Amino acid sequence: MRIEKHPILDFKAGEKVTFTFDGKELEGYEGESIASALHAAGVRIMRESGHLHRPRGLFCNIGNCSSCLMIVNDEPNVRVCIEKLQAGMIVETQKGKGELK
Template sequence: MSAAFEFDGREVAFTDGQTVGAALVAAGVRSWRTTRREGRPRGIFCGIGVCFDCLVTVDDVPNQRACLVPAAAGAIVRSQEGDGRGHLAV
């Protein structure tokens, strides 16, 4: 039996020790954020925490590297736009 987290309203299964990013790629999800300037889609590039391309919001904390964050059962993972903190804009 594998555990799952929620990604943009759907269930994504993961196996023990996988990161959020690895589980998303395994589930066929290629991108989960858009860039600030041109709104381009991005997902995992370097896979080892160097490039910060795979930023994602996990449990309401934005800008986490999906390739480093361990997947956790019941976590709420959301794709993010731009800086991931648009709700704070004044």
């Protein structure tokens, strides 16, 4: 279930690394998108819609929409579909618009 090729984004998977998602340690490949690593780990819900709180998964997967906004290393509103995975990242589900800490 890993995204290996993309028609627009060019990313190459490097060595296997670990990162944290909502307090759980997961594995991915350095250089792939965070969304790709989450998808491969079985994560299908990226966030909730603002008004009705409906689950949102990957939509455009090219950084144009806001369906994949998450908190990465304490920074809110990161589009994880285009953010490259690095070892030790802390990724959290974002509720609402996101607030700077």
